[in-house]
Amino acid sequence: xxxxxxxxxxxxxxxxxxxxxxxxxxxxxxxxxxxxxxxxxxxxxxxxxxxxxxxxxxxxxxxxxxxxxxxxxxxxxxxxxxxxxxxxxxxxxxxxxxxxxxxxxxxxxxxxxxxxxxxxxxxxxxxxxxxxxxxxxxxxxxxxxxxxxxxxxxxxxxxxxxxxxxxxxxxxxxxxxxxxxxxxxxxxxxxxxxxxxxxxxxxxxxxxxxxxxxxxxxxxxxxxxxxxxxxxxxxxxxxxxxxxxxxxxxxxxxxxxxxxxxxxxxxxxxxxxxxxxxxxxxxxxxxxxxxxxxxxxxxxxxxxxxxxxxxxxxxxxxxxxxxxxxxxxxxxxxxxxxxxxxxxxx
Numbered sequence: 001x002x003x004x005x006x007x008x009x010x011x012x013x014x015x016x017x018x019x020x021x022x023x024x025x026x027x028x029x030x031x032x033x034x035x036x037x038x039x040x041x042x043x044x045x046x047x048x049x050x051x052x053x054x055x056x057x058x059x060x061x062x063x064x065x066x067x068x069x070x071x072x073x074x075x076x077x078x079x080x081x082x083x084x085x086x087x088x089x090x091x092x093x094x095x096x097x098x099x100x101x102x103x104x105x106x107x108x109x110x111x112x113x114x115x116x117x118x119x120x121x122x123x124x125x126x127x128x129x130x131x132x133x134x135x136x137x138x139x140x141x142x143x144x145x146x147x148x149x150x151x152x153x154x155x156x157x158x159x160x161x162x163x164x165x166x167x168x169x170x171x172x173x174x175x176x177x178x179x180x181x182x183x184x185x186x187x188x189x190x191x192x193x194x195x196x197x198x199x200x201x202x203x204x205x206x207x208x209x210x211x212x213x214x215x216x217x218x219x220x221x222x223x224x225x226x227x228x229x230x231x232x233x234x235x236x237x238x239x240x241x242x243x244x245x246x247x248x249x250x251x252x253x254x255x256x257x258x259x260x261x262x263x264x265x266x267x268x269x270x271x272x273x274x275x276x277x278x279x280x281x282x283x284x285x286x287x288x289x290x291x292x293x294x295x296x297x298x299x300x301x302x303x304x305x306x307x308x309x310x311x312x313x314x315x316x317x318x319x320x321x322x323x324x325x326x327x328x329x330x331x332x333x334x335x336x337x338x339x340x341x342x343x344x345x346x
Contacts, residue, residue: 026227026229026230026231026259027195027227028130028154028190028229030130030132031154031189031190031229032258033076033078033084033106034329035057035074036057036074036086037325037326037327037339037340037341038052038054038280038311038327040307040327040328041307041325042252043254043266043283043284044058044254044284045238045252045266045267045268046062047186047187047236047254048183048185048236048237048238049183049252050173050175050185051067053070053090053100054072054343056088056102057088058187058234059173059185060136060137060138060149060169060170061146061171062146063100063136063138064138064173065140065146066090067092068091068092068345068346069090069092069345070089070091070343070346071087071088071090071343072086072088072341072342072344073087073342074086074087074339075341076337076339077338078106078337080334081108082108082109083107083109084105085104086103086105087102088101088103098138100138101134102134102136103131103133105129105132106129107127108127108129110125112124113125113126126159126160127159130154130155130156131155132153132155134150134152134153134169136150136169137150144175144176145173145174145175146173146174147171147172147173148170148171149168150170151166151167152167152168154166154192159201161197161224162198163196163224165195165229166193167189167190167191167192168190169190169191171185172185173185180241181239182237182238183237183239184235187234188234189231190232191231192229192231194228194229195226195228196224196227202224203222204219204220204222229259230260231259232259234255234256235254235255236254237253239251245274247271247273248271248272249270249272251267251268251269252269252270254267261302264286264302265285265286265287266282266284266286266304267282267286269281275313277312277313278310278311279310280327281307281308282307283306284304284329284330285302287302288332289306303333303334304330305330305332307328307329308327308328309327310325312324320346322342322344323341323342323343326338326340327339
């Protein structure tokens with residue numbers, strides 16, 4: 001088992017070097033949005049938080065220790081009138097593993113079309129929407145070590161253009177068993193081929209000559225440049241500290257290395273008031289935590305700031321393990337993102 005664990009860690013580190021070496025521009029940035037309220041409130045540090053369906057999008061291995069059936073419905077009021085929606089479902093099959101599936105989308109709403117000749121609008125509207133569907137499997141190899149993987153179908157639309165592709169996530173989590181249940185985990189996300197746009201907006205007819213006796217118009221299609229997915233490597237840890245009774249304090253930290261950003265660190269501090277409520281405070285990029293005047297270069301392209309939120313257990317009302325939660329995520333140049341979520345476990 002130790003040899004296998006060492007191999008997994010070595011593979012993860014080797015792939016992280018590939019990510020670092022390949023830094024440049026990347027597309028499909030919606031795949032980097034914090035997909036759950038608990039994840040957002042904790043600054044995106046749920047890489048090593050087992051047994052939470054909220055952590056599935058950060059590390060597929062975290063779902064291995066889920067029990068029964070779990071589901072999430074999530075909504076975020078995103079920037080400039082956009083919305084981000086996420087839903088997932090996970091089912092644990094004893095002695096086999098946990099299978100999960102879900103959908104996520106970044107929706108623009110109607111955008112008014114403008115052109116060079118009609119800068120005030122043509123009267124026509126269009127949309128720019130991004131979607132991804134995924135299927136995931138996770139399994140506990142021992143009582144301390146779990147692994148998992150995810151396959152995603154990614155699609156981006158803007159007006160009459162579409163790009164699509166396949167991406168993969170993989171991750172592992174290990175309960176060290178020392179110092180208040182110390183747990184470490186890593187994940188590699190959005191590993192896949194390049195994508196490019198195709199569609200009607202890249203097609204047009206050109207007239208070869210003004211002479212009506214010459215050849216007819218020729219229809220051409222422009223080939224868009226390919227772009228890469230935002231592959232990332234995340235390494236994180238969490239510590240659960242008993243406080244009093246059933247209360248506990250959970251601290252988590254994660255190091256993120258994304259294809260088109262430099263490495264950055266995020267933290268989360270969560271207080272669980274028994275099984276009744278939880279409260280969270282975190283930060284999405286420690287480079288800007290103590291420096292409000294940090295430049296874009298110093299922030300490494302990550303404009304996230306302080307994060308926080310809370311969750312309320314609805315079991316007394318619905319007689320089932322269900323949570324209603326809220327989170328906010330501050331950003332340097334935009335209004336905070338507010339998110340709401342319902343989590344149900346059966």
